[in-house]
Amino acid sequence: MKKYLKELEIAGIILMGIGIVVAHTAGYNYGMWPCAAGMLVLLLPYLYKAFHWKEYEQENKRNIWIIVLCILIIYIQLLVLKL
Numbered sequence: 001m002k003k004y005l006k007e008l009e010i011a012g013i014i015l016m017g018i019g020i021v022v023a024h025t026a027g028y029n030y031g032m033w034p035c036a037a038g039m040l041v042l043l044l045p046y047l048y049k050a051f052h053w054k055e056y057e058q059e060n061k062r063n064i065w066i067i068v069l070c071i072l073i074i075y076i077q078l079l080v081l082k083l
Contacts, residue, residue, distance in 0.1 A: 005045040012042030 015038025023031025046063065049056040 001048060005048060008041055008045045012038045012040075012044075014038070015041060 015034050017038075019031045019033070019035025019038055021031070022034060049060055049063075053060060
């Protein structure tokens with residue numbers, strides 16, 4: 001599993017990108033499924049790294065800050081759209 005972590009991350013990002021493109025061209029109902037599949041594939045390496053914290057400690061801390069930043073950006077965008 002360890003040697004496939006990077007490939008799983010790339011596959012998840014590609015699937016999410018495909019989902020975003022499909023959502024903008026064909027509609028959100030069609031783009032939701034590849035994006036959701038990409039998120040699930042991307043979750044696998046993060047879970048593996050979380051369970052092997054000592055080995056991936058620095059990368060895990062960076063990922064936590066990235067996720068917190070993304071949540072803040074989404075929250076700010078939601079606030080702006082409501083106004």
